[in-house]
Amino acid sequence: MLHCKDLCAYYKDIAALRGINLHVDRGEAVALIGVNGAGKTSLLKAISGVLAVTGAITFDGEDISHLSIEQRVRAGIAHVPEGRKIFPGLTVKENLLVGAHIRRSDGHLRSDMDRVYSLFPRLAERSTQLGWSLSGGEQQMLAIGRGLMARPKVLLLDEPSLGLAPRLAEEVYARIADIHGEGLTVLLVEQNTVLALSVASRGYVLENGQVVLEGSAAELGANDRVREAYLGHSAIAA
Ligand SMILES: Nc1ncnc2c1ncn2[C@@H]1O[C@H](COP(=O)(O)OP(=O)(O)O)[C@@H](O)[C@H]1O
Ligand SMILES: [Mg+2]
Numbered sequence: 001m002l003h004c005k006d007l008c009a010y011y012k013d014i015a016a017l018r019g020i021n022l023h024v025d026r027g028e029a030v031a032l033i034g035v036n037g038a039g040k041t042s043l044l045k046a047i048s049g050v051l052a053v054t055g056a057i058t059f060d061g062e063d064i065s066h067l068s069i070e071q072r073v074r075a076g077i078a079h080v081p082e083g084r085k086i087f088p089g090l091t092v093k094e095n096l097l098v099g100a101h102i103r104r105s106d107g108h109l110r111s112d113m114d115r116v117y118s119l120f121p122r123l124a125e126r127s128t129q130l131g132w133s134l135s136g137g138e139q140q141m142l143a144i145g146r147g148l149m150a151r152p153k154v155l156l157l158d159e160p161s162l163g164l165a166p167r168l169a170e171e172v173y174a175r176i177a178d179i180h181g182e183g184l185t186v187l188l189v190e191q192n193t194v195l196a197l198s199v200a201s202r203g204y205v206l207e208n209g210q211v212v213l214e215g216s217a218a219e220l221g222a223n224d225r226v227r228e229a230y231l232g233h234s235a236i237a238a
Contacts, residue, residue: 001026001185002047002154007055009042009209016042017053018209024154029186031200033193033220035229039209040189041082044156047187048072048079060153073102076153082162082189084143088132092123095131095142099149108151116145119175137168141175148179155179157188161195173199197221 002024009017016039024030032040045051049069057065064072078099086095096113103109117124120141126134134142140160147155160176161169169192177199180186190196197203197217205213205226213225220226 001028001060002187003056003058004043004047005056005058007043007046007053007057009039009046009051009053016051016209017046020046020055020206020209020211022204022211022214024185024187027183027185028202029180029188029200031193031196031203031217031220032187032189032206033191033196033203033226034206035191038206040206041158042209043206044079044081044158044187044189048077048156050079070102073150073152076151077156078147078150078152078154079156080143080147080158080160082158084136084139086131086134086139086142086146088130090131091128092131092134092142093127095146096123096149099146102150112149112151116148119148119178120145137164137172140164140172144172144175144179152184154185154187157186159189159191161190161192169195193220193226 004020004022007017007020020043032043034040042051046053047057049067049072056063059075059077064075067075087098096116100109122138123141123145126138131142144160157176160172164172173195176186180199188196188200197220201217203214203217203220204211213223
């Protein structure tokens with residue numbers, strides 16, 4: 001469904017992506033793992049069109065490399081950015097409507113919003129509350145809900161667990177698993193490898209803008225390099 005070929009990106013003279021090749025099949029959940037600065041965010045930005053890159057990106061059989069951000073959203077790519085980026089001065093409901101703005105009025109708005117509210121009941125309770133007044137976990141749920149409102153074919157998630165207490169991070173991941181379970185394709189970025197591999201069936205490890213390892217969740221979880229670098233000593237001891 002999604003193919004990236006030889007993607008390279010620079011910030012001035014810093015190479016953020018250095019020849020990335022990856023693919024995500026329809027219905028898959030795939031994880032991108034790597035430490036801070038590995039290039040994970042840059043890769044998602046390249047796919048959603050926020051960051052200009054060289055190389056080729058195809059989606060649903062079409063070359064999307066030259067499409068604008070909005071055209072890529074219309075094609076079915078929703079990007080839930082690092083740090084949530086919800087609109088603090090808009091209500092929960094208004095933030096969700098922003099996610100739907102690229103859609104033509106297709107009559108599904110109400111049912112899609114109900115779906116988000118049933119997935120995240122806390123958002124329903126807070127639908128008239130302003131974005132800034134939400135907790136970090138609620139903001140993450142809102143950012144995901146906003147992404148879903150575009151009716152995407154693939155959901156790009158950038159560190160959904162970042163800054164959340166473990167219990168909340170697990171709750172967010174349980175909802176991501178639900179969304180994926182309903183058939184949505186997911187590409188997610190995480191430093192928290194354990195959480196990422198709890199949902200993803202396959203993953204790529206990024207270092208210094210390059211893919212250094214790829215494999216099934218089981219293979220990556222058992223890989224010594226991954227365990228040492230990303231799972232920490234407690235996981236190795238366990
Ligand atoms: N706006 C920017 N300006 C300059 N360098 C950047 C910018 N954003 C990211 N970088 C650099 O690009 C590299 C990859 O960053 P990023 O994609 O954010 O990694 P990750 O999401 O894995 O932490 C890092 O070396 C980072 O310092
Ligand atoms: Mg990042």
